[in-house]
Amino acid sequence: xxxxxxxxxxLVQAGGSLRLSCAASERIFSNYAMGxxxxxxxxxxxxxxxxxxxxASTVYxxxxxxxxxxxxxxxxxxxxxxxxxxxxxxTAVYYCAAYLPWSHNYYYTNGVGSWGQGTQVTVSS
Numbered sequence: 001x002x003x004x005x006x007x008x009x010x011l012v013q014a015g016g017s018l019r020l021s022c023a024a025s026e027r028i029f030s031n032y033a034m035g036x037x038x039x040x041x042x043x044x045x046x047x048x049x050x051x052x053x054x055x056a057s058t059v060y061x062x063x064x065x066x067x068x069x070x071x072x073x074x075x076x077x078x079x080x081x082x083x084x085x086x087x088x089x090x091t092a093v094y095y096c097a098a099y100l101p102w103s104h105n106y107y108y109t110n111g112v113g114s115w116g117q118g119t120q121v122t123v124s125s
Contacts, residue, residue: 007022020083031053032053047109091121
């Protein structure tokens with residue numbers, strides 16, 4: 001199982017930006033597609049973004065498209081989430097995810113093999 005550690009959450013005003021990082025323990029980090037999910041207060045965990053193993057393709061939920069950017073550095077075993085134009089509705093705990101090797105549908109939590117501990121993002125209005 002891949003160990004994942006997120007960092008970079010915090011409090012920001014609406015319209016601001018944050019950058020989340022997720023460091024993975026796995027030596028063969030490039031074997032895993034990676035993603036970010038989020039869970040707002042009183043809500044279920046939902047898909048936000050995903051990136052393929054080599055970083056060539058990305059997938060975004062409609063709610064974050066055009067504002068969030070996922071990237072990865074396989075040499076550093078790290079995936080990033082740049083969040084711009086943040087809105088109060090983006091307030092959530094953000095979880096880094098390493099997908100199961102055979103997962104082809106990034107939208108569902110049952111395709112995830114490992115989760116990070118989560119990092120809180122709070123956007124004030």
